[in-house]
Amino acid sequence: MAKGEEIRHQIEHIIRQEEALTFTRFDENTAFELGSLIRNIALEEKLGVAIDISLWDRRLFFAATAGTSADNHEWIRRKFNVVRRFHAATYRLVLQHNRDDSMFAPHRGLNVEDYALAGGGFPIRVAGIGAIGAVVVSGLPQREDHNLVVRGLAVFLGLDLAGLALPSA
Known part of the structure; x- marks a missing residue:
């Protein structure tokens, strides 16, 4: 298969994935349970990640495992801004924009200090409402950040991960 295809x-x-990984309801308890699940996966697999779950107006969960730094917090902030702006998984946008510099094209008018074109941000969608926030992971290569979020969401929602996981690159 050709690279473009x-x-x-x-x-x-x-x-x-974005369509399937939708909640029927989402609140502070949901955020804590989901964030704890992702954190437990990271601890079990010894992954150095920071995890953030936020609604558009406030943070509901944050955790960091060994091996992270203040840089991860900045990546999370910038990825969150991208999900908030586009209501889409940041890794999808990485693939759609096809840039190596983690920046949107200048004509988009998105300041690199506030927007990162990097995988690991995923919209929190509620059926009948739409996107209300984001789950963001930072610390791994961007595809793996994305996969960790998807894995956590699939397990939490009781969906078959095999059918949702991205095929090996």
Whole structure:
């Protein structure tokens, strides 16, 4: 399969993830349980990540495991801004924009200090409402940040991860 076709398939797969990984309700307790689940996966696998779950107006969960730094917090902030602006998984946008510099094209008018074109941000969607916030992970390569969020969401929602996971790159 040609590289362009492979990227198109991955984008379509991420859109299916976004559609499938939808909540019927989401509140502070949901955020804590989901964040704790992702943190436990990270601890079990010895992954150095920071995890943030926020609604558009406030943070509901934050945790960091060994191996993270203040830089991870900044990446989270910038990825969150991207999810908030586009209501889409940041890794999908990485693939759609196809840039190596983690920045949006200048004509988009998105300051690099506030917006990172990097995987690991995923919209929190509630059925009948739409996107209300984001789950963001930082610390791994961007595809793996994305995969960790998807894994946590699939397990939490009781969905089959095998059908949702991105195929190996």
